[in-house]
Structure formats: structure tokens, C-alpha cells
Amino acid sequence: MKILKSWLKEFVDFDLSDNKLESELARTGTEVESIIGGILGGIVVVKIVAIKSHPNADRLQVVSVSDGKKEYQIVCGAKNIRVGQIVPMAKIGTILKTGKIDQVSIRGVKSYGMLCSEAEIGIGTDSQGIKIFPKDTILGPELSQILEEDSVFELEITPNRGDCLSHLGIAREVAAFTGKKIKRQPVEIKMISDRVISQISLEVRDPKLVPNYQLRLIDRVKVDQSPEWLKNKLEKVGLKPINNIVDVTNYVMLDLGQPLHAFDFKKISGQKIIVREALKGEKIQALNDTTYQLGNNELVIADDKKPLAIAGIIGGKNSEIDFKSNKIILEAAVFDRRSIRRTSKIHNITTDASYRFERDVDPNGVEYALNKAAMLISEIAGGQIYSGIIKSDITAKTSTIKIENKKINRLLGIDLSEDEMKQTFRLLGFVVDGNCLTIPSWRHDINCWQDLAEEIGRIYGYDKIKFLAIKNKKSDRKSSYFLKEVLKDCLSESGFSETISYSFLSEFEAKNSITKRSKLLEVKNPVQPENRFLRDSLLPSLFYVVAKNSLFNPISIFELNSVYTVDGEKKLLAIVVAAKDRKIVESKIDRAITNLRQILTEKIYPKIEKNYLKTADINRYKIKKSVVGFVEIDLLSAIEKIKKIDLSLAKDKKSVHYRPISKYPPIARDLAFVVDKKHKPESLIDLIYDLSDKINRVELFDKFSSDKLGEGKISYAFHLYLQNTKKTMVDSEADEIIDKIINAIRVNFSGVLRS
Amino acid sequence: MIDSGNLHPLTKFIRQSVEFFDPLGFEVYESPEVDSQWFNFDALNIPADHPSRDSQDTFFLTDNRVLRTHTSNGQIRAAKEKKPPIKIIIPGRCYRNEATDATHESTFYQIEGLYLDQDVKVGHLFWIIDRYLKNIFSSDLKLRFRPHHYPFVEPGMDVDIWYRERWMEVLGSGMVHPKVISNMGLDPEKISGFAFGLGVDRLVMKKYGIEDIRQFYGNDLRFLKQF
Numbered sequence: 001m002k003i004l005k006s007w008l009k010e011f012v013d014f015d016l017s018d019n020k021l022e023s024e025l026a027r028t029g030t031e032v033e034s035i036i037g038g039i040l041g042g043i044v045v046v047k048i049v050a051i052k053s054h055p056n057a058d059r060l061q062v063v064s065v066s067d068g069k070k071e072y073q074i075v076c077g078a079k080n081i082r083v084g085q086i087v088p089m090a091k092i093g094t095i096l097k098t099g100k101i102d103q104v105s106i107r108g109v110k111s112y113g114m115l116c117s118e119a120e121i122g123i124g125t126d127s128q129g130i131k132i133f134p135k136d137t138i139l140g141p142e143l144s145q146i147l148e149e150d151s152v153f154e155l156e157i158t159p160n161r162g163d164c165l166s167h168l169g170i171a172r173e174v175a176a177f178t179g180k181k182i183k184r185q186p187v188e189i190k191m192i193s194d195r196v197i198s199q200i201s202l203e204v205r206d207p208k209l210v211p212n213y214q215l216r217l218i219d220r221v222k223v224d225q226s227p228e229w230l231k232n233k234l235e236k237v238g239l240k241p242i243n244n245i246v247d248v249t250n251y252v253m254l255d256l257g258q259p260l261h262a263f264d265f266k267k268i269s270g271q272k273i274i275v276r277e278a279l280k281g282e283k284i285q286a287l288n289d290t291t292y293q294l295g296n297n298e299l300v301i302a303d304d305k306k307p308l309a310i311a312g313i314i315g316g317k318n319s320e321i322d323f324k325s326n327k328i329i330l331e332a333a334v335f336d337r338r339s340i341r342r343t344s345k346i347h348n349i350t351t352d353a354s355y356r357f358e359r360d361v362d363p364n365g366v367e368y369a370l371n372k373a374a375m376l377i378s379e380i381a382g383g384q385i386y387s388g389i390i391k392s393d394i395t396a397k398t399s400t401i402k403i404e405n406k407k408i409n410r411l412l413g414i415d416l417s418e419d420e421m422k423q424t425f426r427l428l429g430f431v432v433d434g435n436c437l438t439i440p441s442w443r444h445d446i447n448c449w450q451d452l453a454e455e456i457g458r459i460y461g462y463d464k465i466k467f468l469a470i471k472n473k474k475s476d477r478k479s480s481y482f483l484k485e486v487l488k489d490c491l492s493e494s495g496f497s498e499t500i501s502y503s504f505l506s507e508f509e510a511k512n513s514i515t516k517r518s519k520l521l522e523v524k525n526p527v528q529p530e531n532r533f534l535r536d537s538l539l540p541s542l543f544y545v546v547a548k549n550s551l552f553n554p555i556s557i558f559e560l561n562s563v564y565t566v567d568g569e570k571k572l573l574a575i576v577v578a579a580k581d582r583k584i585v586e587s588k589i590d591r592a593i594t595n596l597r598q599i600l601t602e603k604i605y606p607k608i609e610k611n612y613l614k615t616a617d618i619n620r621y622k623i624k625k626s627v628v629g630f631v632e633i634d635l636l637s638a639i640e641k642i643k644k645i646d647l648s649l650a651k652d653k654k655s656v657h658y659r660p661i662s663k664y665p666p667i668a669r670d671l672a673f674v675v676d677k678k679h680k681p682e683s684l685i686d687l688i689y690d691l692s693d694k695i696n697r698v699e700l701f702d703k704f705s706s707d708k709l710g711e712g713k714i715s716y717a718f719h720l721y722l723q724n725t726k727k728t729m730v731d732s733e734a735d736e737i738i739d740k741i742i743n744a745i746r747v748n749f750s751g752v753l754r755s
Numbered sequence: 756m757i758d759s760g761n762l763h764p765l766t767k768f769i770r771q772s773v774e775f776f777d778p779l780g781f782e783v784y785e786s787p788e789v790d791s792q793w794f795n796f797d798a799l800n801i802p803a804d805h806p807s808r809d810s811q812d813t814f815f816l817t818d819n820r821v822l823r824t825h826t827s828n829g830q831i832r833a834a835k836e837k838k839p840p841i842k843i844i845i846p847g848r849c850y851r852n853e854a855t856d857a858t859h860e861s862t863f864y865q866i867e868g869l870y871l872d873q874d875v876k877v878g879h880l881f882w883i884i885d886r887y888l889k890n891i892f893s894s895d896l897k898l899r900f901r902p903h904h905y906p907f908v909e910p911g912m913d914v915d916i917w918y919r920e921r922w923m924e925v926l927g928s929g930m931v932h933p934k935v936i937s938n939m940g941l942d943p944e945k946i947s948g949f950a951f952g953l954g955v956d957r958l959v960m961k962k963y964g965i966e967d968i969r970q971f972y973g974n975d976l977r978f979l980k981q982f
Binding site for chain 1: 758862933947974980
């Protein structure tokens with residue numbers, strides 16, 4: 001929701017820079033997503049007291065300016081400045097759109113700020129000359145305080161705070177944290193002697209779903225464009241002006257949070273407004289030009305013949321205000337939020353009105369909003385307001401709650417007196433009576449003392465809450481988590497890469513799965529209908545990973561994850577090795593099994609079965625390797641038998657130099673260096689990464705020491721994968737990087753390349 | 756011949772987190788990925804008409820269960836199995852019904868933390884989150900606690916870290932809502948607690964500067980072998 005800073009000031013006097021307002025709102029629970037426009041902080045009003053020419057530059061001048069207290073020296077290149085002028089100056093540290101203002105030396109003369117043009121301070125488009133203010137402008141203050149502020153704050157309002165969906169609502173928050181009072185102008189409307197009840201009657205069929213419904217009638221309005229101020233305000237907060245009537249209803253909604261609707265009186269049959277459930281199949285063409293077919297349980301506003309609006313959501317074309325309308329019915333109401341939400345979901349329509357009704361509006365604000373809109377319409381569109389309001393309302397219940405001073409202090413770990421808490425609650429609009437609070441009619445989110453604790457906490461400030469240490473006490477490591485992690489370490493140390501893939505299974509895989517179709521779990525609303533089953537095995541995912549990574553040979557991968565069927569959730573471990581040569585596959589799998597056997601002993605898991613994918617399946621998965629071996633282990637028995645893992649997890653020593661993958665082909669090179677044994681391979685790897693961002697990976701694949709290398713020497717051999725994210729890596733580019741690496745290893749580690 | 760294998764970056768992050776919480780007495784607790792709506796929503800004070808229960812947000816199975824939308828589904832189960840003091844973290848895979856792109860994924864990992872005891876205070880939550888995030892990022896990390904609404908906590912807070920010259924939200928937290936404590940079979944007037952939940956994928960992205968969230972499930976070995 002967009003909020004205009006100057007609009008907030010209609011409700012509360014405050015004096016905060018944009019940045020301060022943003023941080024105060026965030027601190028108290030209203031998230032600011034962005035601030036648009038406005039004047040930056042750090043720009044002050046100064047007077048030019050002297051101008052000298054720059055000793056070393058013809059086009060520059062050295063200007064002395066004063067903010068009334070202090071003088072500053074500034075180097076400036078603008079031609080329109082004269083002594084005595086009042087101008088804006090960005091102080092050191094100010095961040096303009098063009099960059100940050102630093103203290104600099106320009107051709108040998110120090111400059112302590114910058115004089116700004118209109119464009120630079122964001123109040124106009126002229127970027128040529130320095131902005132000159134009127135002679136009587138006061139020196140010293142921040143510019144943001146003396147110019148009309150029109151910063152727009154884009155806020156995120158959480159669903160529990162429907163009361164914040166208006167300028168009044170946000171102003172209440174500002175009032176609470178600045179300790180100010182909310183100003184609400186009384187609305188005075190002039191009415192004619194004719195009474196509204198002589199013109200229309202109202203029937204609300206289910207007051208439980210419509211606890212408050214009010215209408216005013218205004219005659220002789222002149223529908224036209226809105227005045228500039230109104231159009232401006234609406235546009236700034238992102239609404240398109242339509243005509244002066246609709247604009248006023250929107251304006252009051254943004255102002256007070258109460259949605260309103262206007263009907264053209266002439267288009268209504270029977271001089272009657274009925275609020276009722278829709279008839280099954282009843283149709284209405286809405287203002288968005290879509291025709292909706294309604295069902296029972298959906299509220300409509302109707303006359304004696306037809307529906308005029310989907311209540312609280314959107315108006316109908318058939319009663320729309322147009323440029324010929326001259327007599328209008330103005331509606332303000334409270335609709336049951338569940339009912340609005342249901343209808344809005346069924347038809348997939350969300351409007352500014354439905355959004356607010358779904359989050360509850362202030363039942364005690366309905367009449368004020370209706371009157372304010374009527375007043376504005378009569379001012380802007382000239383209407384004559386009929387006497388009286390026609391209404392159906394159930395008196396809104398007032399709820400009270402006890403201040404639990406001790407409990408609140410205890411939970412928050414603070415020590416506020418009951419009086420201090422009461423003061424905060426008063427600022428938030430609660431009525432205090434002894435140790436009881438009457439909850440404001442606009443707050444629908446206060447139900448228990450913990451809700452009060454939140455109010456105290458956020459106004460008091462979470463930044464002031466003291467940290468409390470939690471006592472050390474090592475856990476028992478009973479969880480199956482540790483078993484899984486130890487198995488992962490074991491496989492990683494055996495040369496396998498861990499993969500993590502989606503839990504979904506395609507229709508095709510489902511057909512081929514060993515689990516019966518009726519035993520697979522199925523997603524009702526999948527992202528892709530094709531992948532609507534949950535996997536019962538990790539293997540298909542791993543086979544796809546093998547196919548995808550055709551650049552790698554051999555490939556050794558594993559996944560340890562959950563699978564699901566109607567019989568429950570299981571944790572499986574699957575390993576896959578693919579290569580061109582059966583011997584390689586076999587030896588890698590055997591090595592993995594041998595290592596796994598250290599943990600999954602035969603007592604725990606009697607038989608680990610090694611399998612090979614059939615050629616037909618290799619082709620089906622589009623795998624470009626001739627041999628694919630795999631193992632899949634159900635960890636259930638291991639989890640049951642190994643209650644406690646005493647093994648510690650491997651320490652992560654690898655320093656990561658993340659490089660996005662290029663979609664263009666890489667070049668692989670191998671390099672081996674002989675260095676002193678005191679150097680760790682990780683040090684060489686770190687250095688190599690730092691030399692070029694075109695290095696996707698450096699992998700140590702061999703190390704050995706022998707007398708032939710020299711005493712105290714060791715050889716490290718690395719695979720290097722070079723890539724260019726913008727084009728195919730070519731040999732000449734690769735050679736350059738390799739030369740750089742060889743050189744750097746020589747300089748930093750006295751390393752010698754082995755040819 | 757050195758044949759170097761590697762762990763997935765998500766695994767590594769979760770492990771670093773476990774290694775942080777384990778010495779403080781937080782056990783690792785695992786909860787099911789396919790769960791009833793009661794454990795995933797109702798018991799956590801998320802009413803039937805809450806937006807997060809829309810089919811646009813949650814995967815429903817044909818048997819009306821859901822793919823858990825957070826590992827908070829383990830809160831109630833854990834509390835029923837154990838007695839306070841309860842100190843657990845729940846790492847695991849979660850799901851969101853979402854079309855995937857560079858910043859959105861239907862699959863993600865979460866770490867939930869829960870501490871229930873007599874007299875657990877907001878200060879305990881702040882202490883552990885501050886320590887934890889500094890452990891993950893760096894000891895000079897700047898962070899702030901900002902009030903925020905989640906149905907299962909009251910008061911609720913978001914945690915922002917100062918990252919690349921601006922505040923960035925990384926974690927949701929708060930004091931366990933009294934209704935949730937009641938649903939655990941405990942008395943909210945005697946037992947209090949905190950809970951927090953953080954998205955692992957997004958934090959790993961920030962930690963390494965990874966720009967496309969889909970990399971985590973794409974299983975490109977050129978990506979995986981960097982970790």
C-alpha cells in the first residue's frame with residue numbers, strides 16, 4: 001500500500017526525515033518496501049557569501065556559503081550563482097542519485113559539499129543551473145523540512161492489521177511512536193430539508209453478514225473531472241482518477257480505510273436497496289467488464305429487480321456513475337470478512353475494497369467516512385445532500401482486556417510500571433480504566449495478553465531488550481539426522497557428489513515404478529499435471545542427473561532423501577556410478593559399499609545389492625555412458641538399530657569460491673606444481689581462484705612426494721575448468737589464464753610447473 | 756589419485772547450523788514431509804481461511820493431506836513426545852505451490868527452532884538468533900529484530916541483516932502463541948517459548964552470491980562440485 005507522507009501530516013504533526021520515518025515504521029512493525037520521490041536528507045539551505053575564481057581552473061569557482069552558523073568552502077562549476085543568493089547544498093555524506101558526496105580536492109582546492117540543481121535534489125528537471133530560493137528563505141534547515149514533502153512510502157501491511165490500510169491508520173502508528181495526538185477534523189455537512197427516507201428504502205436481509213450498512217443520497221451533482229489536488233493525490237498513491245464522484249469514494253477509502261461505493265439513483269428500480277444473498281445463477285456485469293455468475297452465500301446489493309453490485313467487492317455496470325448522473329446514492333458498510341473472502345476467492349477478484357473488508361474495517365468509522373465523502377462531493381461536484389442517513393446497524397461490541405503488567409514484563413524481560421504501559425496503550429487509542437483496557441474499535445487483532453505484550457514490545461523497542469544467554473548442554477545426538485550425515489560423509493569421502501532432486505515423479509516414471517499405482521501418493525494441484533506423483537524411489541532422479549551431466553566421466557553421485565507411498569515415508573540412500581567402462585563402475589561402487597559397511601554393518605543391513613541399468617533403460621534416460629551401476633538402501637532398519645551416533649561429522653575445510661555456470665562450453669586443463677611441503681593445496685587453490693573469475697572449478701586430483709622432486713617437496717596436480725559466461729572459452733583465452741596461474745604460483749609459492 | 760566427492764551446499768549449511776545448536780542442547784528433530792492439515796496449519800493457529808492455505812500456495816494430496824509448507828509441522832508432535840524443557844531444531848524439505856523461476860522454487864529447505872520451558876523470554880530468542888546468524892555470516896554482522904505477524908507466534912518478529920548496504924529479511928520468529936502451546940497439551944500460563952524459521956536456500960544464496968535458486972535442485976555437477 002502506498003502512503004503519501006504529506007497526507008499523513010493531515011492527521012498527525014510530526015517532523016521526521018524520510019529515512020527516520022522509514023526506520024521508525026520498521027521498528028514498530030510496519031515494513032517499508034520502498035520510498036519513492038521526496039527530498040533526500042542531508043541537503044541544507046545556505047547563502048552564498050563570497051565567490052572567488054579557482055586558482056587552477058578557469059571554469060570553476062570557489063564559493064563560500066553559510067548556513068547561518070558555519071561557513072563552508074565549495075568548488076562549483078555553475079554559471080548562474082551570485083553572492084547573496086540562497087541555494088541548496090548537499091553536505092558531505094549525502095547520497096544523491098549521481099553518487100555520494102565526499103570531501104574532495106578539485107584541482108588542489110578542497111570542497112566540503114556540493115551546490116545542487118533542481119534535478120539533483122529531485123524537485124524538478126532543470127539540471128543546468130543551481131536552484132535559487134527566494135530571498136526570505138530561512139538558512140540552515142534540511143531542505144526536506146521546508147519544501148512540500150511528497151515522498152511516497154510503499155508499505156507492506158500484515159493481514160492482522162487491516163486498520164493500517166489507510167493514511168489515518170498509519171498516522172495512528174506515527175502518533176503512537178512519536179507521542180502525538182491524532183487530529184480528526186469534524187465533518188460539517190449542509191443538508192437540504194428533504195429527507196432521504198422519502199426517496200429510498202433499505203432492506204438488509206442478514207444483519208449478521210452485514211452488521212452495518214448506511215446510505216446517503218445526494219442530488220444535483222455535476223459529474224466531471226476531479227480538481228487537480230485530488231487527481232494528484234490519487235495518482236501519487238497509484239490510483240487512476242475516473243470522475244469526481246468515484247475519485248472521492250476512493251480518496252476517502254485511502255484516507256480513512258473505509259471502502260465506499262456510489263450508485264446512480266436513476267438506474268435503480270423501485271427506490272429500494274436490498275442487501276441479500278445472490279440467487280443461484282444470478283448474473284452481474286461488473287465494472288471491470290466481466291460478467292460473474294453468482295451463487296448462494298454470495299452477498300449482493302440489489303434493487304427490486306436486479307443485482308447492482310457484488311457486495312464489498314465490485315460495483316455493477318448497470319448502476320455505474322457516468323457523466324450524466326446527477327443523483328447518487330453513497331454507500332458505506334461493514335461486511336462479514338469471511339463472506340467477502342469466500343466470494344472474492346470463488347471469482348478470483350481482489351479489489352481495494354475487498355482487500356480491506358477481508359481484513360475488517362472499523363465499525364465505528366463508517367458514518368464518519370460516509371459524511372466526509374458526502375461533504376467532499378458537495379464541495380467538489382456541487383451536490384445537495386438529503387437530510388439523514390438511512391441505515392441498518394448492529395451496535396459494535398466493545399471488548400475489554402486486562403493489562404497483565406507482570407506477565408508482559410516477564411515475557412519481554414523488561415521492567416515497565418503499569419502506568420508506563422497505560423501511557424503506551426493510550427497513545428495506541430485504547431481507553432484505560434483501572435487495569436482494564438477497552439480495545440479500539442479498529443483493532444481486530446487484540447485477543448489475549450500476549451497481544452498486549454506485542455504492543456508494548458514494539459513501541460518500547462525491541463532494540464532495548466536485553467539478550468539472555470541459553471545454558472550450554474550438549475544434546476544426545478539420538479536423531480537419525482546424525483546417521484544420515486555420517487553416511488553422506490562416508491560417500492563424499494569415497495568420491496561421490498551429493499545431489500538433491502525434486503520429490504515429484506512423472507506419469508511415465510509412475511508407470512515404470514515398482515510400487516503399484518494405487519499405492520503412490522498423488523498431488524491434487526501439481527505445478528505440472530505431468531509430475532503429479534510423489535517419488536517412491538530416488539533412482540529415477542539420479543539417472544536423470546547422470547544423463548544431464550554428460551560432460552563428466554565417470555560420474556559418481558548419491559542422494560539421501562525421503563520417499564513416500566500410502567504405506568508411509570521412508571528414508572532411502574541411493575548411489576549411482578556411470579562410466580564407459582564396467583571395471584571403473586564396479587570398483588567405485590565396491591569402494592562405496594566397503595566404506596558404507598563401516599557404519600551399516602551386516603548385522604544392521606544384511607545385504608547391499610549392486611545392480612546395473614539395462615541398456616534399454618540407459619537409452620530411455622538418454623545416458624551417454626555404457627555402464628550404469630546403482631545401489632538403493634532403505635535406512636529404516638539402520639535408523640531403528642543405531643540409536644545413537646557417536647561419530648563426529650566431517651569438518652568442512654573447503655573454502656568456496658562460487659562461480660555461476662556458463663552456458664557456453666568450458667575448457668579443461670591439468671596443471672601440476674612442485675612446492676615446499678609446508679604449503680597446503682588449499683592455499684594454492686585459493687590463490688588460483690583469485691586470479692580470474694573465469695575459473696569455474698579447481699580440483700586437486702593428485703599429490704605425491706618423492707626424492708626425485710627434491711627434499712621437502714611435494715607435487716600437487718589440479719584439474720582446472722575454465723569458462724566464459726558470455727561466449728565459448730577459446731584456447732588463447734585459456735592460455736592467458738594458465739600463464740597467469742603459473743606465474744603467480746612461482747611468485748607466491750616458489751612453485752615449479754611439472755611438464 | 757584423489758577422487759573428491761562433495762556435499763550439497765544445502766546439506767553443508769544445515770550441518771553448520773546443527774553444529775551451532777547442538778552444543779546448546781538443541782536436538783535435531785525430524786518431522787514428516789507429508790502431513791495432515793491439522794499439524795501443518797490448524798494446530799499452529801492458522802485458520803482455514805488463511806491465505807497460506809490457498810491452493811495457489813500449498814500442495815494438497817488427493818487424500819487431503821498436504822506437503823508440509825514449513826517444518827513447523829514438527830512443533831506439536833515434538834511437544835507431545837517430549838516434556839519441557841524442549842529444545843529442538845527441525846531441518847528439512849518444504850513445499851510451496853509456485854511456478855519456478857530464478858527467485859522462486861516449489862521445493863525449499865527450512866530450519867525451524869523451538870524452545871519451550873518455564874520462563875523463556877524474548878531476550879533468549881534474541882540472544883540465540885544473534886549468535887547463530889553471526890556464526891553463519893560473520894561476527895561483525897549487523898542485525899535487527901522487527902515486529903511482524905505470524906499466526907503461530909505472539910509477539911512475532913522478523914530478523915533483518917544488513918547486507919549489501921541495505922536491510923534484508925532472513926528469518927521469522929517470535930514467542931509461541933498461547934493457542935499453539937495449548938494445542939501441544941501444555942499450559943500457556945506456565946510454559947512459554949520461542950520459535951523461529953529460516954529459509955535455507957535463500958541464506959545459502961546470500962552466503963555465496965548464488966543468483967538462481969533453481970541451481971540447488973538442478974544438480975549440475977559444475978555447480979555442485981564447487982562446494
